Amino acid sequence: MDQNNTQREEENQMYQRFEAWYNAVDESIAYTNTLSNHTKRSLGKEMLLQIKTRANISSSKKYKPFPFSKKILGYAAAIILLFTVFLFLQKGTTITYNTDYAEIKVIRLPDGSQVKLNGHSTLYYSKKKFNANREVWLNGEAIFLVVHKQNNQRFSVHVSDSTSIEVLGTEFNVKNRTQTSIALREGKINFQYTGKLDNYEVNIQPGQYLILDKNSSTYQLKNDVAIDAFFLWQKHKLLLNKSTLSEVLGTLKETHGLEVAIADDTLLKRDASGSMPLNIGVEDMISNIALLYDLDINKENNQFIFQSKQRVTHK
Numbered sequence: 001m002d003q004n005n006t007q008r009e010e011e012n013q014m015y016q017r018f019e020a021w022y023n024a025v026d027e028s029i030a031y032t033n034t035l036s037n038h039t040k041r042s043l044g045k046e047m048l049l050q051i052k053t054r055a056n057i058s059s060s061k062k063y064k065p066f067p068f069s070k071k072i073l074g075y076a077a078a079i080i081l082l083f084t085v086f087l088f089l090q091k092g093t094t095i096t097y098n099t100d101y102a103e104i105k106v107i108r109l110p111d112g113s114q115v116k117l118n119g120h121s122t123l124y125y126s127k128k129k130f131n132a133n134r135e136v137w138l139n140g141e142a143i144f145l146v147v148h149k150q151n152n153q154r155f156s157v158h159v160s161d162s163t164s165i166e167v168l169g170t171e172f173n174v175k176n177r178t179q180t181s182i183a184l185r186e187g188k189i190n191f192q193y194t195g196k197l198d199n200y201e202v203n204i205q206p207g208q209y210l211i212l213d214k215n216s217s218t219y220q221l222k223n224d225v226a227i228d229a230f231f232l233w234q235k236h237k238l239l240l241n242k243s244t245l246s247e248v249l250g251t252l253k254e255t256h257g258l259e260v261a262i263a264d265d266t267l268l269k270r271d272a273s274g275s276m277p278l279n280i281g282v283e284d285m286i287s288n289i290a291l292l293y294d295l296d297i298n299k300e301n302n303q304f305i306f307q308s309k310q311r312v313t314h315k
Contacts, residue, residue, distance in 0.1 A: 094124050094126060094127070095124060096124040097122065097123045097124070099117050099118065099120060100119065100120065101119050101255065101256050101257035102119045102255065102278070103119050104116060104117065104118060104233075105117045109125070111130070113134075113145060113146045113155065114144075114145040115142050115143070117141075118141035119254075119255035119256055120140060120254060120255055120256075120257065121138070121139065121140020121141055122138070122139045123137070123138050123140075124136070133156070134155045134156065135156045135158065136157055136158070137157075138157055138174055139159075139176055140175075140177065141176070141177070142174055143171070143172070143173045143231060143234055144157065144167075144170070144171065145171050146167050146187070147169060148169025149168075149169075157174055159176040159180050160176070162195040163180060163191075163194075164192050166189070167187060167188065167189050167190070168187065168188065169187055170184065170187020170188060170189060171185045172185060172186075173230045175230075177254050178214075178250070179214065180211075180212040181212070182204060182210045183225075183230035183231070184204045184207070185206060185207075185231065188204070189203070190202075191219075193217065193219070196217075197217045198217045204221070206227075207223065207225070208221055208222065208225075209222045209227065210222075226239070226241055232275075236277060236278040237277060239274075240273050240275065242271045242272075244268065245270045245272075245293050248272075248289065256278070256285070258282065258286075259303075260289075260305070261303055261305040261306070262305070262306050262307075263306065264307065267293070267295065267306060272292040274292055276288045276289070276292065286304050295309060296308065296309045
């Protein structure tokens, strides 16, 4: 058998190995789908470039180089990308849930616990390890109704590499966006923080509300709060209790993607109390906000602008 036939046979064998491995990792692809298209393209281009660079390294030995085709390079890039993600996660097969803006999704975990995922949020856990460790990871906001186990097995919610929440059986709301906050309705929570600047644990009791400042690594634990207000979003309602316009717009931008311009930044300090529905259209939502904060609405180039209400004076 000549050298060309030998190389073709080796190439066919490589194709078969690549295809078998590629098809075996279908479950891991589910997590890569949670990456942005830009991130996936960047990773793919970088890995493909490295593969091509290595394949084209010159050698002092005189032999005919193996004819790497574009198809083989494509398989190799995909394999390396998937394997890199797998090593990065180190949590086995990952089950991931995402919500769009304004969407609420109810999730039943393998242990029977229930999660209500707010708009523009992500929850994931290891399918292989969940029953052993009951760990989930959250980016966004969710309400947890955790089932208590007879063996007192803990349930953990991770919101970052340094921050986690441990419970036995309880109902609580976790918000992990620009700030991390926890509102506890029932049960007990052990909040754990391990960072570069400090590390500590805080036991949270029913009716308490904890806010973590991600920049300073400090926290506030509040007792005198309307705890039910943090759970109303599951009923598509927003409760305002002397809430500033800045706070409300920040919340609705995170959960509904609402974008509104402000004519005067001093308006952001206005506060209001009341409630408003969230399962309505954008224009109705903007009108409700304007009514609550006594504002006028202007629209320029498809952009809504809040401005001070013009008072009519009678002479």
